[in-house]
Amino acid sequence: MAPRQSTPRAVLACGEVRTTLLPARQALDIRSAAGLLALRADERVLLSERPGLYARSPATLTGVDCPLPSANGARIRAVGTVTAHAALTEGRVLQTSAHCSLPATGPDQRRPWGEYLVRPGVVEPLGKLPHEAVARGVLDGPRRGDLDVGLIADGLLTRLLRHPLLDQRAPFRSRPTRLRWAALPAAPGEGPSLERFTLAEDELRTVRLRVPEDTAATDLATLCDDLALHDWLLTTVVRMLDGVRLGATAAEDPGAAVRALRPAVDHLLHLWMPGARVSRELAPLWAPLEERPGFTRQWQAMVQRIRDQLTLHTVQAVHREAEPAP
Known part of the structure; x- marks a missing residue:
């Protein structure tokens, strides 16, 4: 042969x-x-x-x-x-x-x-x-x-x-x-x-x-690693937010929302860099995902929601500390 x-x-x-x-x-x-x-x-x-x-x-x-x-x-x-x-x-x-x-x-x-x-x-x-x-x-x-x-x-x-x-x-x-x-x-x-x-x-x-x-094929694998990473980040933060009853939690346990959302701030929010290691030839493939469903738009909306909640709970905590004792 x-x-x-x-x-x-x-x-x-x-x-x-x-x-x-x-x-x-x-x-x-x-x-x-x-x-x-x-x-x-x-x-x-x-x-x-x-x-x-x-x-x-x-x-x-x-x-x-x-x-x-x-x-x-x-x-x-x-x-x-x-x-x-x-x-x-x-x-x-x-x-x-x-x-x-x-x-x-x-x-x-x-x-x-x-x-x-x-x-x-x-x-x-x-x-x-x-x-x-x-x-x-x-x-x-x-x-x-x-x-x-x-x-x-x-x-x-x-x-x-x-x-x-x-x-x-x-x-x-x-x-x-x-x-x-x-x-x-x-x-x-x-x-x-x-x-x-x-x-x-x-x-x-x-x-x-x-x-x-x-x-x-190695460039394709790198692209798909990048897609998988950012999809995981979105999925994980969505579940964090879904697990927090933001409106009801403040009255029941003022610190619950902060404890639930802090891991996102400490470990995840700084990881969002779509396409950072993708080859120049394949980088345009991120565009369809940014248009629909809109990966980065959804991520930015969630990040802002987390920051707003943490700011709100900080303000409420300061207000409670400032209230005179009965």
Whole structure:
């Protein structure tokens, strides 16, 4: 069997992101973040302090040999490697992400593992890839036994959450979210576009993209990490506000609203920086989300609401202290 000379162009990239609050009472400093994310001894953790503290682990590879998910029920076997990494934002929000690219065609027979290992993050079908059907299958959710990059992201997350650096004392309650994405080729000459962003059940979000052929899968993964981070921030702060009966609480327990909303001020409000680490070519994909549903508008409205409530309770506290004793 002669070795292949090159890999056909990718016609589908897909991945999944897990986002959660780091279970630690104090946010990790940059040195501790590097220790948490040191997944490989032969490669350093990427650290950045601008525009905010950010740490990203080296990539890891997981070999796969299984059928691909498909909306039309076709059973397409694929072999290759899935790339995974983890990231920590401001020492507080942990994400794990797994993704791969799939070419239009692959060999008719499985090749030796060495040929797949030299193409990290590429999963090749045996034969032709019905990429539209597979993209729908990825977003709908794989069946048992199908390629499931979410399981790889979840496994990495479980590993990191057991790290001895973490005291398992999160400063407030929150829920993890999952973002599942698929990117298909854009029409010749067209730029990237976000076709659909969906909030599904069980904390799941799905994203369908169209991108030019030469778009790097790592850039797509970074974009989707960014979308997942900001969606998690919105979701978490919305739930904080929903859990506070702002009007009734002031009379029953004047300090309850402050205690409920303070974690947002201490840990979350300064994290809102959409697109800060997204490539220039993919940065325009934030625009549809800013127009509808309006991520930043909603965030700014919630931030103002929190500040107004804290100001109101401060004024009321001062007023109560100033009242003469009966």
